Each structure stands twice: as structure tokens, then as C-alpha cells.
Amino acid sequence: xxxxxxxxxxxxxxxxxxxxxxxxxxxxxxxxxxxxxxxxxxxxxxxxxxxxxxxxxxxxxxxxxxxxxxxxxxxxxxxxxxxxxxxxxxxxxxxxxxxxxxxxxxxxxxxxxxxxxxxxxxxxxxxxxxxxxxxxxxxxxxxxxxxxxxxxxxxxxxxxxxxxxxxxxxxxxxxxxxxxxxxxxxxxxxxxxxxxxxxxxxxxxxxxxxxxxxxxxxxxxxxxxxxxxxxxxxxxxxxxxxxxxxxxxxxxxxxxxxxxxxxxxxxxxxxxxxxxxxxxxxxxxxxxxxxxxxxxxxxxxxxxxxxxxxxxxxxxxxxxxxxxxxxxxxxxxxxxxxxxxxxxxxxxxxxxxxxxxxxxxxxxxxxxxxxxxxxxxxxxxxxxxxxxxxxxxxxxxxxxxxxxxxxxxxxxxxxxxxxxxxxxxxxxxxxxxxxxxxxxxxxxxxxxxxxxxxxxxxxxxxxxxxxxxxxxxxxxxxxxx
Numbered sequence: 001x002x003x004x005x006x007x008x009x010x011x012x013x014x015x016x017x018x019x020x021x022x023x024x025x026x027x028x029x030x031x032x033x034x035x036x037x038x039x040x041x042x043x044x045x046x047x048x049x050x051x052x053x054x055x056x057x058x059x060x061x062x063x064x065x066x067x068x069x070x071x072x073x074x075x076x077x078x079x080x081x082x083x084x085x086x087x088x089x090x091x092x093x094x095x096x097x098x099x100x101x102x103x104x105x106x107x108x109x110x111x112x113x114x115x116x117x118x119x120x121x122x123x124x125x126x127x128x129x130x131x132x133x134x135x136x137x138x139x140x141x142x143x144x145x146x147x148x149x150x151x152x153x154x155x156x157x158x159x160x161x162x163x164x165x166x167x168x169x170x171x172x173x174x175x176x177x178x179x180x181x182x183x184x185x186x187x188x189x190x191x192x193x194x195x196x197x198x199x200x201x202x203x204x205x206x207x208x209x210x211x212x213x214x215x216x217x218x219x220x221x222x223x224x225x226x227x228x229x230x231x232x233x234x235x236x237x238x239x240x241x242x243x244x245x246x247x248x249x250x251x252x253x254x255x256x257x258x259x260x261x262x263x264x265x266x267x268x269x270x271x272x273x274x275x276x277x278x279x280x281x282x283x284x285x286x287x288x289x290x291x292x293x294x295x296x297x298x299x300x301x302x303x304x305x306x307x308x309x310x311x312x313x314x315x316x317x318x319x320x321x322x323x324x325x326x327x328x329x330x331x332x333x334x335x336x337x338x339x340x341x342x343x344x345x346x347x348x349x350x351x352x353x354x355x356x357x358x359x360x361x362x363x364x365x366x367x368x369x370x371x372x373x374x375x376x377x378x379x380x381x382x383x384x385x386x387x388x389x390x391x392x393x394x395x396x397x398x399x400x401x402x403x404x405x406x407x408x409x410x411x412x413x414x415x416x417x418x419x420x421x422x423x424x425x426x427x428x429x430x431x432x433x434x435x436x437x438x439x440x441x442x443x444x445x446x447x448x449x450x451x452x453x454x455x456x457x458x459x460x461x462x463x464x465x466x467x468x469x470x471x472x473x474x475x476x477x478x479x480x481x
Contacts, residue, residue, distance in 0.1 A: 010166065011381055011382045013085065015386040017077060022416055025180075025415050029405065036415060038070050039054070039063065053066040054418045088163065103146075106139055106429060109139065116133075116134055133319040144431060147430060147433040150433050152438070167302075167427045167431045168302070176386030177416050179391035183397075186395055192478065203470075204344050210467075212234050229448070233262050236265065251355040265452045270431070271435040273305065273461075281296065282312075282320065291468040291471075292468075293335070294340050297336070298340060303341060307334070307424075308427055310336070314331075314333035328477040
């Protein structure tokens with residue numbers, strides 16, 4: 001999608017849609033349950049009991065009715081967004097329909113009890129002897145696998161759906177909504193939330209300084225790439241994937257093919273990380289849950305894959321802890337991943353400005369070139385504003401309002417968070433569809449892939465782990481009361 005003629009882009013659209021869901025959810029504070037019809041998916045062995053409206057006020061809809069209402073509501077909302085971006089709304093509506101139903105079907109499959117039941121009590125409740133204990137987040141993994149099958153084995157279908165294959169749009173909407181949910185969670189443990197924000201900021205500054213310089217050096221010295229290739233590659237591997245590669249490419253006036261090629265690598269390798277790292281974290285970092293969340297943000301590139309990895313990691317660690325009789329409050333591990341990732345996104349604009357200044361003043365000096373501070377704003381990821389706004393509003397209300405109002409706000413953010421989960425599953429599915437592994441070789445970028453593979457799996461991931469443990473070791477989510 002592009003919105004040059006309308007002045008919109010996906011970044012602004014994610015901000016608008018996320019804030020719209022947030023505001024509509026707050027209707028509960030005024031006694032109006034606007035979004036209670038949205039569907040929720042529970043762990044199941046009887047499919048007829050898998051779905052239900054999130055609010056009892058809409059119980060008459062039933063599970064199937066709620067699912068249809070959710071599809072219609074999102075179809076209208078997202079098609080309106082596509083129209084604002086001057087996309088062919090007919091093609092988008094058809095593509096989004098297929099994306100929604102395949103993604104949500106994946107979530108339902110992943111919520112089957114043998115995949116999702118996460119405690120001995122749950123297994124006894126459903127009468128099963130074994131479970132993968134993935135919780136509902138198992139549906140995200142199924143959605144990713146389904147997307148990979150479509151993207152790599154059904155290229156015709158993937159191409160037909162391309163208008164609705166927007167993983168970065170879906171995850172950015174989800175992050176805006178997530179801000180409100182984390183505001184409620186943080187209000188209950190304000191000191192811990194403040195500590196996490198400080199640790200998140202400090203950790204990404206360290207990561208920037210180490211990662212970027214090392215990757216740039218490897219690309220330039222070991223592999224002999226020019227500055228035009230080395231800088232976007234360093235940003236894509238070390239900072240924040242596609243957004244950083246594109247911003248860096250623009251800052252140094254690289255040819256368009258450069259950030260495109262790097263972005264292709266970023267997406268493919270992010271899927272590989274998404275399939276591997278959360279399960280490593282769930283197995284070996286269950287005693288350091290917040291460090292596990294930070295590790296996902298520092299190591300997995302692209303917002304979608306990083307936050308998605310945080311969601312899977314949280315599900316795995318909470319399930320393992322629950323089996324041992326420890327019940328952590330949900331949201332904190334995912335919140336750590338999202339917060340660290342948001343800080344990373346904030347720095348993209350600043351980093352692009354710094355690189356633009358260095359290139360115009362010292363590397364490719366051209367008469368009349370002036371780097372203006374407003375470029376920081378132009379490159380600043382606008383969805384971050386939504387995350388900050390929703391978080392700040394709910395945190396302020398939760399700390400100052402009366403107990404009945406806080407209870408209503410908490411319920412409202414619960415409904416909004418249901419939408420966040422749906423946008424998450426759309427993200428997982430579309431990440432898979434967008435990841436055509438053959439593209440790497442068809443585009444002849446084997447040497448770029450070698451740099452990426454060496455730096456990511458030989459350095460960035462493990463240094464990211466050390467940084468996460470350095471700043472977050474010993475920090476744990478609060479227990480359920």
C-alpha cells in the first residue's frame with residue numbers, strides 16, 4: 001500500500017486505526033459496550049465451545065455469530081484504511097477476506113487442547129494425557145506455518161493476496177492497542193514498570209553502539225562491500241530490520257535496489273528466528289523471563305517478528321511456570337519485548353539523521369547539501385506515538401481515578417486487547433506469506449545472505465542475549481494475586 005496522493009502511509013494508518021479501537025473500547029466507561037461482539041478463542045476439545053463473544057452482553061450472538069461480526073467489522077475498518085491509501089478496495093476486500101479466515105482458522109487449530117492446554121489441571125479438565133503446552137499462542141505458530149506454506153508452495157495464491165499481506169501494518173496497530181493494556185498492567189506495579197523502561201532504554205543504546213559498528217566492519221572489511229551496501233545492511237541486521245534498512249538507504253542516498261535486497265533478507269531471516277528463538281528462550285530462560293522478552297526485541301528483526309516472538313516466549317514461559325505452581329501475571333514478558341522494540345524504533349529516525357549528516361559532510365559531499373533536523377520527524381515511526389498515548393492515558397487514569405472507573409477501564413482494555421490478539425494472528429500469517437525463501441537465490445544475493453547469516457547467528461543474537469541478561473537478570477513478572 002502506498003498513500004502518496006492522500007498523504008497517508010501505513011505508519012499513520014496504524015496510528016489512526018489503533019487509536020480508533022482504543023477510543024471505542026473506552027465506551028465502556030460511559031456505560032456503552034461498543035466492542036463486546038468481538039470473538040475470543042478458548043482452548044478446546046469440543047469445537048462448538050471454542051468461540052464466544054468477549055462480552056456477556058453479546059452472548060446472544062454465539063461463537064459463530066461473534067466470529068462473523070468480527071470479520072465484518074475488521075473488513076469494513078481495514079477496507080476503509082485501504083481506500084484512504086488509494087488501494088483498489090475490491091481487490092483488498094477479497095484478499096483480506098481470505099487472509100482473515102485462513103489466519104483465524106489457524107488460531108482455532110492452535111487452540112486445540114493437545115497443543116494449548118498448559119497446566120496439569122487443564123489437561124485433566126479436557127481429559128487428555130499430553131499437551132505441547134503452547135497456550136493460545138500456539139495458534140500464532142500454526143498461522144505462521146500456514147503462511148509459510150502459502151508463500152512458498154502456493155505462489156499464485158500469495159500473489160493474489162498481496163494487497164492484504166501487510167504484516168508491519170497489522171503489528172503496528174496491535175502495538176498501539178497494546179499500549180493501553182500495558183498501562184493497566186503497569187499501574188498495578190508502577191515501580192517495576194518504571195524500572196523496565198529504564199532498562200529497556202539503556203539496553204538498546206548499548207546494542208546500537210555495539211551491533212551497528214561490528215556489522216558494518218564485517219560487511220566492509222571481511223566481505224568487501226561498498227559503503228552503499230554496508231550501511232543499510234548494518235542497520236537491517238543490527239537495528240530494526242526493514243524500517244532501519246529503508247531509512248538508512250534514504251539517508252545515504254543508496255540506490256533503491258539496496259534497501260529492497262536487504263529488506264528481503266530481513267524478512268526471511270526474521271521468520272527463521274521466530275521459529276527458533278522463542279523455544280530456546282522458553283527452554284533455557286524460564287528463570288529469567290524478562291531477559292527472555294528483551295532478548296526477543298534485541299535479536300529478532302522487524303516489529304512483527306520481534307513482538308510476535310515475545311508473545312510466544314511469554315506463552316511458553318508462563319506455561320512452564322504454571323506447571324511448576326508459579327503463576328506470573330500475563331503481559332509483562334510481552335510488554336518488555338514491545339517496550340524495548342519501541343525504543344529501538346524511536347532511534348531509527350535519529351540514527352538516519354546521524355548517518356545522513358556523516359554522508360553529506362564527510363563521505364559524499366555535494367554542493368548545497370543541507371541535512372535538516374525535521375528529517376528526524378519525517379523518519380520517526382508514527383505508530384510509536386499511539387503506543388505512548390494509549391499507555392500514558394490508561395496509566396494516568398488507573399493511578400488517579402476511583403476504583404469503579406478503574407474497573408471499567410480495565411474491562412475496556414481487555415476488549416481492546418482481544419483485537420490486539422487478532423491483529424497478532426494476522427501478523428503471523430502474513431509474515432509467513434511474505435517469506436518466499438526462493439527469492440533470496442533468485443535475486444542472486446548469496447553474499448549478502450552470508451554476511452547476514454554470519455553476523456546474526458554468529459554475533460548479534462548472542463551479544464543480544466548477554467545484553468538482555470546484563471540489564472534484566474533477576475527481574476521477574478509479579479505473581480498473580
